[in-house]
Amino acid sequence: MPDIDWEDPFCGEGASCFRLGTDTTGNAYIAIAGQEDHYLTDTREALRTLIHDIKTGKADHLL
Numbered sequence: 001m002p003d004i005d006w007e008d009p010f011c012g013e014g015a016s017c018f019r020l021g022t023d024t025t026g027n028a029y030i031a032i033a034g035q036e037d038h039y040l041t042d043t044r045e046a047l048r049t050l051i052h053d054i055k056t057g058k059a060d061h062l063l
Contacts, residue, residue, distance in 0.1 A: 001037070002023045002025075002027065003023055003024070004021040004022070004023050004029050004036070004039075005021055005022055005023065006019045006020070006021040006029075006031075006036060007019060007020045007021060009033035011033070017032065017033035017034075018030060018031065018032060018033060019031050019032075019033050019036060020047070021036075021039075022044060026043060026044055027041050027042070027043060027044070028041065028042060028043065028044045028046065028047035029041050030047070
């Protein structure tokens with residue numbers, strides 16, 4: 001398992017808590033809080049793009 005530096009959990013309404021993390025080789029990680037052994041990983045740039053797109057409303061149709 002990579003050495004991941006996890007941020008504090010980000011929680012929405014209810015019990016939907018996610019954690020974001022990074023490692024020293026440029027990868028970014030997303031996991032459900034408490035289940036960090038099962039994560040989604042990609043580059044930091046991909047995570048930056050995902051967050052930007054969410055903030056600009058490109059994922060609003062999923063709500």
